[in-house]
Amino acid sequence: MSMLHTVNKSPFENSTVLSCISLCSKNSSILFIEDAVISVMKSTKFTDVINNSLKDFKIYALKPDLEARGLSLDNVIEGVKVVGYEEFVDLTTEHDSVQSWL
Amino acid sequence: MKLGILINEGPYQHQASDTALQYVKAAIKKGHEIYRVFFYNDGVNNATKLSSPPQDDRNITKEWSMLAKDHGIDLVVCVAAAQRRGILDKDEAKRNGKDADNLEEGFRISGLGQLVEAGIQSDRLITFGD
Amino acid sequence: MSEQAIIKKFMYVNRKSPYGTIYALESLEVVLITAAFDQDVSLVFTDDGVYQLMKNQNTEGIGMKNFSATYSALGDYEVKKVYIDKESLEERGLSLSDLQELVWEDEDEDYAEKSLINLVSRSELSEIMNNQDVVLSF
Numbered sequence: 566m567s568m569l570h571t572v573n574k575s576p577f578e579n580s581t582v583l584s585c586i587s588l589c590s591k592n593s594s595i596l597f598i599e600d601a602v603i604s605v606m607k608s609t610k611f612t613d614v615i616n617n618s619l620k621d622f623k624i625y626a627l628k629p630d631l632e633a634r635g636l637s638l639d640n641v642i643e644g645v646k647v648v649g650y651e652e653f654v655d656l657t658t659e660h661d662s663v664q665s666w667l
Numbered sequence: 668m669k670l671g672i673l674i675n676e677g678p679y680q681h682q683a684s685d686t687a688l689q690y691v692k693a694a695i696k697k698g699h700e701i702y703r704v705f706f707y708n709d710g711v712n713n714a715t716k717l718s719s720p721p722q723d724d725r726n727i728t729k730e731w732s733m734l735a736k737d738h739g740i741d742l743v744v745c746v747a748a749a750q751r752r753g754i755l756d757k758d759e760a761k762r763n764g765k766d767a768d769n770l771e772e773g774f775r776i777s778g779l780g781q782l783v784e785a786g787i788q789s790d791r792l793i794t795f796g797d
Numbered sequence: 798m799s800e801q802a803i804i805k806k807f808m809y810v811n812r813k814s815p816y817g818t819i820y821a822l823e824s825l826e827v828v829l830i831t832a833a834f835d836q837d838v839s840l841v842f843t844d845d846g847v848y849q850l851m852k853n854q855n856t857e858g859i860g861m862k863n864f865s866a867t868y869s870a871l872g873d874y875e876v877k878k879v880y881i882d883k884e885s886l887e888e889r890g891l892s893l894s895d896l897q898e899l900v901w902e903d904e905d906e907d908y909a910e911k912s913l914i915n916l917v918s919r920s921e922l923s924e925i926m927n928n929q930d931v932v933l934s935f
Contacts, residue, residue: 675935707823708820780830780834782827783807783831783834784834786807786831787803787834788803
């Protein structure tokens with residue numbers, strides 16, 4: 566079974582991003598939305614965590630949320646795929662189940 | 668696919684309801700069926716017709732209501748969560764001895780069983796919240 | 798009736814401490830309803846969610862209803878799978894003895910009381926989570 570995990574909290578705010586990563590099984594995907602898109606930026610204290618996670622999971626970030634926050638797509642960690650709402654829908658249907666980390 | 672949606676946060680305070688709206692619009696555009704949108708926790712606050720945001724802001728309650736009208740989406744508000752937070756339809760207002768009701772058109776009030784049913788009947792259940 | 802024949806695996810992931818927000822209480826309400834629909838229900842307590850099961854909760858001072866006793870009804874609702882994240886307990890300096898006991902009565906064994914609680918590692922939890930049909934996080 567494959568699972569899509571969505572996270573919406575900044576890693577600077579609380580531990581949800583880290584909890585999600587620690588409970589994700591291989592072949593899972595993580596989609597960062599809302600404030601969680603901060604997680605995928607280069608040169609933050611969480612960049613290494615995301616880089617390491619990319620070895621085990623597919624990682625996505627919601628483009629409208631990056632743009633809304635003035636976060637440049639050029640500064641997104643390589644390997645992270647930037648997607649829109651329609652691809653968000655595709656991700657939910659392509660995986661067997663969805664867990665929204667709240 | 669049949670998609671069930673759970674919304675656990677009220678409008679404006681948190682982006683959850685906005686994200687859910689964008690998601691639902693994209694899903695409809697892609698030809699998916701929205702089996703039900705269930706409003707729980709503070710999510711029930713999305714259903715008040717008394718909400719009056721400034722002219723230049725989006726009206727989230729109206730957007731849900733219009734989606735329901737245009738696409739026949741079932742918008743269900745949890746009765747227990749709604750009563751706690753003062754969201755009442757005419758029947759609930761009467762039953763609770765209140766002189767006003769505030770449920771927006773297109774929403775209906777029902778029990779938590781409707782959420783469980785959405786989980787059972789939908790191919791995927793996606794939650795939006797805080 | 799044919800609709801009732803569908804049994805899905807529902808998992809409720811509790812990650813917040815009680816009282817500070819309403820999530821723990823309203824999560825418990827959905828859990829009990831889901832069980833009443835005869836679904837395959839499991840509960841996870843991870844991160845601050847482990848505090849929901851603390852013994853000796855006393856809410857008199859904060860003026861809120863103490864709902865911790867409701868967890869002991871889980872067994873009566875045939876909810877038999879409660880998973881507690883070992884690492885979350887340890888990180889908080891807690892052990893199982895700090896949490897209330899949750900049991901169900903096994904009719905086949907003369908109503909012997911059996912524990913509902915499974916202490917699991919993150920990797921075990923990850924595996925269990927991955928096999929669910931519907932996951933709800935509160």
